[in-house]
Amino acid sequence: MSIRIGTNSFEHRVQEGIKNDFMRGAVSSAQGRFRSGRLKAAEELGNWEDWRTLGEEIRNHTMENLDFYLQQLSDQVSKRGGSVFFAETAEEANDYIQNVIKKKNGKKVVKSKSMVTEEIGLNKALEEAGSEVVETDLGEWILQLDEDPPSHIVTPALHKNKEQIRETFAAKKGYDKTDKPEELALFAREQLRKDFLSADIGITGCNFAVAESGAVTLVTNEGNARLVTSLPDTQITVMGMERLVPTWEDLEVLVSLLTRSAVGQKLTSYVTSLTGTRLEGEVDGPEEFHLVIVDNGRSKILGTEFQSALHCIRCAACINACPVYRHVGGHSYGSIYPGPIGAVLTPLLDGYDDHKELPYASTLCAACTEACPVKIPLHEHLIRHRQIIVEKENKAPKAEKLAMKGFAKWGSSPAAYKMSTKMARTALKPWTKDEKIENGPGPMKAWTDARDFPAPSKQSFRSWYKSRRKGDES
Amino acid sequence: MAIQNRESFLNNLAENLGRSRRKEGVERPEWSVSPQWEVYQGYSEDQLVDVLEKQCKVIHTDFRKTDAAGLQDVLKETVDRYQGKSIIAADDSRNQEYSLDSFYQRMEADGVEVHIWDAGKGKENQVFAERADVGITFSDATLAESGTVTLFNSKGNGRSISLLPKTYIAVIPKSTIVPRITQATKHIHEANQQGHEVSSCVSFITGPSNSADIEMNLIVGVHGPIKVTYIVVEDK
Numbered sequence A: 001m002s003i004r005i006g007t008n009s010f011e012h013r014v015q016e017g018i019k020n021d022f023m024r025g026a027v028s029s030a031q032g033r034f035r036s037g038r039l040k041a042a043e044e045l046g047n048w049e050d051w052r053t054l055g056e057e058i059r060n061h062t063m064e065n066l067d068f069y070l071q072q073l074s075d076q077v078s079k080r081g082g083s084v085f086f087a088e089t090a091e092e093a094n095d096y097i098q099n100v101i102k103k104k105n106g107k108k109v110v111k112s113k114s115m116v117t118e119e120i121g122l123n124k125a126l127e128e129a130g131s132e133v134v135e136t137d138l139g140e141w142i143l144q145l146d147e148d149p150p151s152h153i154v155t156p157a158l159h160k161n162k163e164q165i166r167e168t169f170a171a172k173k174g175y176d177k178t179d180k181p182e183e184l185a186l187f188a189r190e191q192l193r194k195d196f197l198s199a200d201i202g203i204t205g206c207n208f209a210v211a212e213s214g215a216v217t218l219v220t221n222e223g224n225a226r227l228v229t230s231l232p233d234t235q236i237t238v239m240g241m242e243r244l245v246p247t248w249e250d251l252e253v254l255v256s257l258l259t260r261s262a263v264g265q266k267l268t269s270y271v272t273s274l275t276g277t278r279l280e281g282e283v284d285g286p287e288e289f290h291l292v293i294v295d296n297g298r299s300k301i302l303g304t305e306f307q308s309a310l311h312c313i314r315c316a317a318c319i320n321a322c323p324v325y326r327h328v329g330g331h332s333y334g335s336i337y338p339g340p341i342g343a344v345l346t347p348l349l350d351g352y353d354d355h356k357e358l359p360y361a362s363t364l365c366a367a368c369t370e371a372c373p374v375k376i377p378l379h380e381h382l383i384r385h386r387q388i389i390v391e392k393e394n395k396a397p398k399a400e401k402l403a404m405k406g407f408a409k410w411g412s413s414p415a416a417y418k419m420s421t422k423m424a425r426t427a428l429k430p431w432t433k434d435e436k437i438e439n440g441p442g443p444m445k446a447w448t449d450a451r452d453f454p455a456p457s458k459q460s461f462r463s464w465y466k467s468r469r470k471g472d473e474s
Numbered sequence B: 001m002a003i004q005n006r007e008s009f010l011n012n013l014a015e016n017l018g019r020s021r022r023k024e025g026v027e028r029p030e031w032s033v034s035p036q037w038e039v040y041q042g043y044s045e046d047q048l049v050d051v052l053e054k055q056c057k058v059i060h061t062d063f064r065k066t067d068a069a070g071l072q073d074v075l076k077e078t079v080d081r082y083q084g085k086s087i088i089a090a091d092d093s094r095n096q097e098y099s100l101d102s103f104y105q106r107m108e109a110d111g112v113e114v115h116i117w118d119a120g121k122g123k124e125n126q127v128f129a130e131r132a133d134v135g136i137t138f139s140d141a142t143l144a145e146s147g148t149v150t151l152f153n154s155k156g157n158g159r160s161i162s163l164l165p166k167t168y169i170a171v172i173p174k175s176t177i178v179p180r181i182t183q184a185t186k187h188i189h190e191a192n193q194q195g196h197e198v199s200s201c202v203s204f205i206t207g208p209s210n211s212a213d214i215e216m217n218l219i220v221g222v223h224g225p226i227k228v229t230y231i232v233v234e235d236k
Helices: A010-019 A021-045 A048-064 A066-079 A090-103 A115-119 A122-128 A138-146 A162-173 A181-198 A224-230 A248-263 A307-311 A317-321 A323-328 A339-350 A367-371 A378-391 A398-411 A414-427 A444-450 A461-469 B006-016 B045-058 B068-081 B100-109 B124-131 B181-193
Strands: A082-087 A108-111 A132-135 A201-204 A208-210 A215-220 A234-240 A270-275 A288-294 B062-066 B086-089 B113-116 B134-138 B141-143 B148-153 B167-173 B201-205 B227-233
Touching: A010 A021, A010 A323, A021 A048, A021 A248, A021 A317, A021 A323, A048 A066, A048 A248, A048 A307, A066 A082, A066 A288, A066 B006, A082 A090, A082 B006, A090 A122, A090 A201, A090 A234, A090 A288, A108 A181, A108 A224, A115 A122, A115 A234, A122 A132, A132 A138, A138 A162, A138 A181, A162 A181, A181 A224, A201 A224, A208 A248, A215 A224, A215 A248, A224 A270, A224 B201, A248 A270, A248 B181, A307 A339, A317 A339, A317 A367, A339 A367, A339 A378, A367 A378, B045 B062, B045 B227, B062 B068, B068 B100, B068 B167, B068 B227, B086 B100, B086 B124, B100 B113, B113 B124, B141 B181, B181 B201
Parallel strands: A082 A288, A108 A132, A108 A201, A201 A234, A234 A288, B062 B227, B086 B113, B086 B134, B134 B167, B167 B227
Antiparallel strands: A208 A215, A215 A270, A270 B201, B141 B148, B148 B201
């Protein structure tokens, strides 16, 4: 898997999503719960706007000095016995990790949830090289057994119901109990314990690295990431190059913003900061540690008007607030990064060619921007994407281009405009239903194919204004 | 250890940022706001204990409060409630200070298997922890707001103790309680600046493990402990 999921067209994916009643119900109730959790957690703090300002300032400063802080981080990791590999591409990262595993003669890999390893297609690369790879996050494990991509960056199996999960466990692992979530989770605990205890290699992502001391911080709830980093003798951590903070003092601010925005928790069950290899005399933790820092298209965003997209801390607050995601679900985006941040980030990382619809999968209502804990102006980035798609890339849908031409011709002649506003209501009557035009003629068709157009008012603005000045308030 | 591909990678970043490489001299600016320091500002230790107790309800954690003399009884009640037949505990200098040593002897006399973490025994510690019913450690810093115990894991306090057993008990000396994570990370930041090596694993633990991955239902107890008790003790 890479950043792209599936080969179906955007329209096809959206139709699939809209037809999936369970998924739509699950998504809207999840959005409601996530959203109220976030708002409550923010309200408890009282000064949420100050927190957001602080988060934005820290992210901004870190990105402006990214080369400095990555150098400091790598020096500190190295000092604490860890190896650091800077990977410009997904292939470089995967090759390096394959080599480490080969050298250690590793057979079994246990992984904790990581979006960047999904992005670079690590699992596939490792399986092709002959390793057994086990995802240990409950949601990711379900998806792995079912060979299904994630649909949400915090709860990846959001689109599945408990009956489907029970069936998957039964078919793939011989599970014979009920579909009670507690029983399903207990089964996963028992099954995966064996994998943790027998694995040679642990692979994690990274929520935030701390440049000043070389720590890698994992923010989790289930405890699997602690097992992945405590039991196997080799640990490999893969991080997107922007996932770091200058100091421990900044770490706590971003962790606080992340846990509140993601799940409405003050802190998750486990916030675990790991530095280098285990120390002399320690039993738990790796004797060999590798940090892989991944670019994979991120550096192209630095220094551009989209730089703040790199500030994202992957909390999914924008996804949980988005009315479009609510209706079409995660898989419609065709990217492992769905929702507003996905629509901003995916074209930047993977080009416009395959993702030109994504910036249009938004109502521009700005709920995403308002929800973002580090103040990324998401809807403004989406507008800018649209401008680029239309102006530079020349990729706007053809029909829409023609329609705009028609409107331009009509609107630029005052006589034609005046005449048509008078006549419009009568002329458009055949297409008008409940004061809406649903399937308009000529240049309007391209517009009304996708949305309704309000029927012209009985009275034009000009005639209303004239009569109002005469004192007639009607 | 080796650092590979760094120069070309970082030079490229600097180039895209439109300036020359910054290898030194970058100072963190003073941020314009500091809301994190306002949380429970000026609260007394007792007030913070109250905050902690309230938060324990939110994080599905049992809360007990006692003094040094009562600690053994509260511990025994908790182990019994967890039907603990085997205990793994950290090798901590505070074991003696808070008479946990004699508590463990008492439990052994009652037929409970007790294993104090012993770095010399290597992986045997993990094997015991994996089958132990109860893990017991002290908290090194306790965060009232979130209900979090902080462990600076070390060769006497293995990561497995608070992770592998089905249940976990944290003994919290009252003086370790601070308003929130801000105070704990400031301490780590300053120690690091003074040249003290940060622990290879700093664990911030907030109640039992949980998941909402199945239909957004909260499941308490997944890979880590399923039940957790915090015991706040008046300092000696």
